[in-house]
Amino acid sequence: LTDATLVGHSYGGRVITAAAPHVADRLQAMVYLDAHAPTAPDAGQPAERIALAEAHGGLLPFVGYDHDVDLLPDDESRRWFLERTVAHPFQTFVTDWQHPVPDGVRPTYVFATESPGTRFGGYAAGAQAHPDWRYVELPGPHFLMFSHPDDVTEIILSA
Numbered sequence: 001l002t003d004a005t006l007v008g009h010s011y012g013g014r015v016i017t018a019a020a021p022h023v024a025d026r027l028q029a030m031v032y033l034d035a036h037a038p039t040a041p042d043a044g045q046p047a048e049r050i051a052l053a054e055a056h057g058g059l060l061p062f063v064g065y066d067h068d069v070d071l072l073p074d075d076e077s078r079r080w081f082l083e084r085t086v087a088h089p090f091q092t093f094v095t096d097w098q099h100p101v102p103d104g105v106r107p108t109y110v111f112a113t114e115s116p117g118t119r120f121g122g123y124a125a126g127a128q129a130h131p132d133w134r135y136v137e138l139p140g141p142h143f144l145m146f147s148h149p150d151d152v153t154e155i156i157l158s159a
Contacts, residue, residue, distance in 0.1 A: 002026050005159050009033040010142065011088065013123070014097040024102035029159035032127070033152065034112040034142050038098045039126030039133065043119075045093055053090030060088045068143035101132075108134040108159050110152070115142040134159075 004026050008016035013035025020030060036042075053060045062085045072078045101107045109127030111120065127133040136155055140147035 003028040005029040005031060005156060007031045007033060007156055008035045009145065010035050010120075011092075013037050014092070017099055017101075018097045020102050020105065021099050024105065027102060027105045029106040029108065030101060031108045031110065031156050031159050032123070033110045034115065034118075034120050034144060035109075035123070036097075036120070037107075037109055037123040037127060038100060039109065039124075039130060040122040042098060043122060045090075049093075050090075056087060058090050060090045060093070062087065068141045068146060071141065071143060071146040106134065106159060107132065108136065108155065110136045110138060110144065110155055112142050112144050113137050113139050115140075118142070 004023070005028060006016040006020060006023075008014070008031070010033075013032045016030055016032075017036070017038050020027060049060060052063075069078050069081055072081060107127070109124055111124035111127075112118065124135070128135040138144050138148050138151055145152050
């Protein structure tokens with residue numbers, strides 16, 4: 001692939017940030033969809049998330065975003081999504097992942113403005129304040145790909 005766009009949603013922002021230096025010569029853009037981003041210091045993990053992971057053998061269960069699943073169009077879609085949702089290895093939240101966006105790669109941050117208790121406000125504010133970042137707000141919850149699929153598609157294609 002060449003002139004590729006990496007897209008990361010939520011935790012996926014950590015993944016694309018860590019991957020970017022390894023494929024920088026093949027990238028044209030990066031899109032952070034209500035995600036962790038290298039725009040603010042990592043705030044660390046709250047004590048309650050640490051305790052939750054410890055209580056589940058080092059895995060962090062999928063909790064806190066369940067309301068977004070209600071955006072799916074029907075019970076079958078919700079069931080399909082929830083059946084494929086798994087706990088996340090907590091150790092990946094405490095590894096070093098922050099790297100600058102590679103030179104020549106255009107970063108975009110998309111902030112979900114209606115996500116209760118968002119963990120991404122600091123990253124969004126950092127992107128909004130940075131002159132090299134394109135900043136977009138969508139009036140929706142964390143799972144913008146459910147609530148605003150056409151808008152998200154357009155943002156990715158225009159990145």
